[in-house]
Amino acid sequence: MKIEQIYTGCLAQGAYYIESNGEALIIDPLRETQPYIDRLTKDGVTLKYIFETHFHADFVSGHLDLSQKTNAPIVYGPTAQPEFEAIIAEDNQIFEIGNIKIKVLHTPGHTLESTTYLLIDENGKESAIFSGDTLFLGDVGRPDLAQKAASMTQEELAGMLYDSLYNKILPLADDITVYPAHGAGSACGKNMMKETVDTLGNQKKMNYALNQPSKEAFIEAVTDGLLPPPAYFGMNVMMNKKGYESFEKVLSQGMTVLTVADFENVAEQSGALILDTRANGDFAKGFIPQSINIGINGDFAPWVGAMIVDVNQPILLVTDVGMEEETVTRLSRVGFDNVLGHLKGGFSSWIDAEKEIDTVHRITASEFASQIEGKEVMVVDVRKESEYAAEHVEDAYSKPLAYINDWINDIDPKQPFYLHCAGGYRSMIAASILQARGYRNFIEIEGGFKAIAETQIPKTDFVCQSKVLK
Known part of the structure; x- marks a missing residue:
């Protein structure tokens, strides 16, 4: 058995690749699926299942594209109602992959369909949990994101989360490894550790949410100090639940090369937002008027989501030469699929064309x-x-x-x-x-x-x- 955490720093997100005896499963895959396809081919294994811990709010999962390419079914926990074909598992249902098993633990509270997957190794030992946004390292999932869909208050959802954690997670053995969906920097929690893997025993000792004297105290602790969620979260949930355009089509459109004249014409005709992803120091010295700067070398995708909000917003890109594909890919991870193209040659071509520029003092x-x-x-x-x-x-x-x-x-x-x-x-x-x-x-x-x-x-x-x- 092999377990690999595929961690994406700019999203503070962990996907998981698990292989056993010629079969594999992937949990919470990223939007771009080719790296997973390449890994399956390299290992010579068949993808048997794609497990989703819940309908993600902070990124668009690659579950649909990956399922289409591999024919592996998508699995959600109880109560999930996706608008595409998927296996809706029952609580405590067992899935076999090679010589290992995955046990479904329905752990609602972050969302109603939130599910933790318990890995039982080839020796029959419960060895790891993939806790999604139910249990983080140092924190638990915020209980305020699903209020509208669930017709519940954040306090009611927090109470549900308490029951999930204290009745289903805490009774598990201390030596079980915890693999969460997110780490420090994610807006899905408020107090996460920088580490991305830990033992359940250590979390039982140091995680404030797992050491509350009562359900009432837990509810107060996990709801205290919650900042409003980024406005794009709801749109990502809908994309994960309803479906989306294939990544390949999104990438193809975003890689459209535009000359300076074409760039101006498209900007005028479409009302597109000009997104300049260069470093802030370079941007300050000169940029296309009305451009918005969000540097690719930073918490790019989350800030795009927080600042632009509308995932349907047409976008034109100005990037460092060679960073066009990376930028389109990162935008797609948070659902911003309407990239109309990028400026050929980057900002220097704008300068060479002697076009108007702006600067920041x-x-x-x-x-x-x-x-x-x-x-x-x-x-x-x-x-x-x-x-x-x-x-x-x-x-x-x-x-x-x-x-x-x-x-x-x-x-x-x-x-x-x-x-x-x-x-x-x-x-x-x-x-x-x-x-x-x-x-x-x-x-x-x-x-x-x-x-x-x-x-x-x-x-x-x-x-x-x-x-x-x-």
Whole structure:
């Protein structure tokens, strides 16, 4: 038996490939399926099942394409109602793959169909659980995402999650390995560990949610401090439940090469959003007017989802040369399939054509320090609330990037301000959105708070973020 965790950092997502005696199963596959096909061919094994732990909200699974290519059936837990052919398993049902078995444990609470898969090895020993979004390392799945579909409150779903964890997961042996669907950085939980594999015994000791004195205490603990989910989550759920365009077709369209003239024409005719995925430093020096910058080398896909929201939004890409396919692939992972093409030759071709460009007024942290010395200025910090609470520039305003659509209209276009995040990635996203909407009254700070912290600019006392989160 072989178990491989296929972890995708930009989504903080874990898919699983398990092989035994000529047969394999895959749990929660990513959108692009060719790597799985290649692995099956290399190992000379047949894919017997594709297991889905639930209808994912934060990414589009590759279950449909993978099933079509391999003829392997898709398996969901009890109560799932996909709009395509699938096996809807019963609680405690056993599936055999080679010399191993998978036992279905219906564990609702994150969603109603949420299911944990218990692996029984070739010796008949219960050896691992694939817990989806039911149990994370250091946390549990948020119980607020399925409220509307379930016609239940988050407290009612949290109570259901308690029953699932305390009645079905906690009684399992301490030496069982826990393989969750997500790790730190995912919006599906609030306090996940950076590690991606652990023992159930260790989780029983240190996971706050598994150490509550009562059901009431559990409900209060897991619902406390939940931030609103990204707006694109519901759209991804629908794609996973109803179906979607094949990845190959999405990739083919996104790889359409557009000359500068074609790019302009398509932009004008389609109303497409121009997404520039270059590094924030390069973007600041010059970009196509009205472009939005979300760098590919960062938490790209989640920020695309949070900022653009509508998965049907037409998109035109400006990327570093050679990064076009990677960008289209990452967009497809969160359901943004309507990429109309990319600018041939990248931004340099726009420069060569002597087209109009825009820039962001960016200064270093030391320049920021010298400019504000002895003055009263407005500083906008777009980091998360927990980062701001841990330490920030004195008198700075907390305006998290995730909520920019809520606070942007409160900005006085005549009031100058300074803008920063932790390192420059998020503040450049904010800067591009601000300028696209007509705001020119700010200066963005290169290197963000990390660089600011090295200056003499007055800051609040540091507070450990783990304490802030409690």
